[in-house]
Amino acid sequence: MRPEHRLLRILVPAMAFGWLLVQTWAPPRAAGIAACIILFTLMIPSSPRKHPGRALAGWIFLFAILLIWMVLLTSGLQGRTAFAVFVGGILLMGLAFPLIYALSFPDGDQS
Amino acid sequence: MLAIWGWKTGKGLESFFVASRRAGPILAGLAGSAAGLSAFVFVGGPGLFATVGIASLWLIASAPLTGTLQCLAVGEPILRHIRSRPALTIPGLIAARWGEGWPRGISASILLLGSLATLAVQIKALAILGNTLLPFPGWALAAGVITLTLAYAATGGMQPGLPIEALQGLIMSIIALLLSAIALTRAEGLASATTILGELRPELLDPMASGHGGSYLSLFLLFAVGTCAQPHYLQKFLMLKDRKSLRLLPAVSTAALLTILSIWVGFGLAGGALAARGALHFENADALAPALLRSLENPALLIAALIAILAAVMSTSATLLNLVAAAFSIDFPAAFGRGSAPVKLTQARLATLFAAAVAGSLALASGKGVIRLGILGWGLLTAGFLPVMVLGMRRSEISRKAAIAALLGGPSVYFLLEICQSRGFLLKSEPGLSGAAIGFILLTLWKPAGPEEKAEE
Numbered sequence: 202m203r204p205e206h207r208l209l210r211i212l213v214p215a216m217a218f219g220w221l222l223v224q225t226w227a228p229p230r231a232a233g234i235a236a237c238i239i240l241f242t243l244m245i246p247s248s249p250r251k252h253p254g255r256a257l258a259g260w261i262f263l264f265a266i267l268l269i270w271m272v273l274l275t276s277g278l279q280g281r282t283a284f285a286v287f288v289g290g291i292l293l294m295g296l297a298f299p300l301i302y303a304l305s306f307p308d309g310d311q312s
Numbered sequence: 313m314l315a316i317w318g319w320k321t322g323k324g325l326e327s328f329f330v331a332s333r334r335a336g337p338i339l340a341g342l343a344g345s346a347a348g349l350s351a352f353v354f355v356g357g358p359g360l361f362a363t364v365g366i367a368s369l370w371l372i373a374s375a376p377l378t379g380t381l382q383c384l385a386v387g388e389p390i391l392r393h394i395r396s397r398p399a400l401t402i403p404g405l406i407a408a409r410w411g412e413g414w415p416r417g418i419s420a421s422i423l424l425l426g427s428l429a430t431l432a433v434q435i436k437a438l439a440i441l442g443n444t445l446l447p448f449p450g451w452a453l454a455a456g457v458i459t460l461t462l463a464y465a466a467t468g469g470m471q472p473g474l475p476i477e478a479l480q481g482l483i484m485s486i487i488a489l490l491l492s493a494i495a496l497t498r499a500e501g502l503a504s505a506t507t508i509l510g511e512l513r514p515e516l517l518d519p520m521a522s523g524h525g526g527s528y529l530s531l532f533l534l535f536a537v538g539t540c541a542q543p544h545y546l547q548k549f550l551m552l553k554d555r556k557s558l559r560l561l562p563a564v565s566t567a568a569l570l571t572i573l574s575i576w577v578g579f580g581l582a583g584g585a586l587a588a589r590g591a592l593h594f595e596n597a598d599a600l601a602p603a604l605l606r607s608l609e610n611p612a613l614l615i616a617a618l619i620a621i622l623a624a625v626m627s628t629s630a631t632l633l634n635l636v637a638a639a640f641s642i643d644f645p646a647a648f649g650r651g652s653a654p655v656k657l658t659q660a661r662l663a664t665l666f667a668a669a670v671a672g673s674l675a676l677a678s679g680k681g682v683i684r685l686g687i688l689g690w691g692l693l694t695a696g697f698l699p700v701m702v703l704g705m706r707r708s709e710i711s712r713k714a715a716i717a718a719l720l721g722g723p724s725v726y727f728l729l730e731i732c733q734s735r736g737f738l739l740k741s742e743p744g745l746s747g748a749a750i751g752f753i754l755l756t757l758w759k760p761a762g763p764e765e766k767a768e769e
Binding site for chain 2: 203206209210213214216217218220221224225226228229232233236239240243244245246247248263267274275277278279280281283284287288291292293294295296297298299300301302303306
């Protein structure tokens, strides 16, 4: 069995079980952070990127935005500030995610 | 005209089911957003906002990242696969990966159930719209719109369907933005509406919905990862002309999504603020959008809203009808070993008509609201397809038996949880995500594929 698959056999069930537990027993902030981690795990590219270093930096940057936004919204924020953070974050991410994807898209046949 | 053009030019299965694989990022992005967003957004969404507040935004908060997520998690692997093994359907893609028979049959069954539930949502939303907004019975509107959709969906399939959906996506974007702006103006502006809610209904400006935030966060994740499992989203990847189209696809689909979803915030916020002041009355969440439209007292806006809602319903319905037609005419026969028999377009067209009839019956018989029915379909498809699409397509070690186990296990857990929750048990476990989690566990812990199985692939 390849080492990668061995690692997957540990990580994937751990994340799956982890989600099952978190959604049932953990406070909302933990569930939100777990959701962010799951999303970014799924966003690990399956093919090499044009500039791997920049792609990694971009991935970390996007993860940071999502995580900060999630933590703010699950920290008891309410009222007009909560609305501004919610909608403002959505709009910011709407710009950032497609842009970073397009910039790191591999040219040629790098599958 | 497009239906006639589709009938004349669409002579083969590739044109009927995947629009001859000629779509670029703009066509696929606009059409994908239109097909993915439906009456759920226009009828159910604003009503949910007005009743639970900004917590309802968790259902759409993943919109800025789903375009990118889809391309990374499933789009790139799908395009790699179909280069060597072209597939016309998602079950066909699964069969190309793991062989014919059970994988195809089970995935076609999941697709059928989930797609019919989602199609029933569209018909139900049309019936509500007809009953609340127009001077004739809702079922008549639903029947008329579905007939119009069938005119091009059953004749040319996706050949005319794809450009029509792209146009519908553009129309939805423009009208949604316009209506949101007008509704917020009616409520005296964004700042005023949020101030009113803050004073009169402060619970509506709580992202955690007064302690119920956990379930909304589950829905956030469900709607985010679920985009990688919905056949009506994934089908667009089968239509792309080349891999380079993926570069701009997230930009186009995200822009379209966010502009269309502005109606959820604009109408919901304006409707909620007006209702808090006593200036707007509606019987239930689904009735908010029609009530707000009537209150604007402008026939042109009413017509514009109707056009946008009809575009939303028709775009989603056309894609779903096509998927169900493919399941009946291609996937089930292939799964039962009759894949070598030539498929005639007439079969596909008749299957399209049959799908509409079944979905219509389900819509009439179901007592559930639009939002609830929408979540049911989405959750089932997520539980069934997410593990195999996200992990199975990328890893050659995932065996045929593991894939079958995941395809069966995920939906089984999903239905079990739905039954338990209808009786008041296990209410905190989101069924779609829980089913998908079990699917992922089965997929990875099952014995990996041996060298012979990998060689066959």
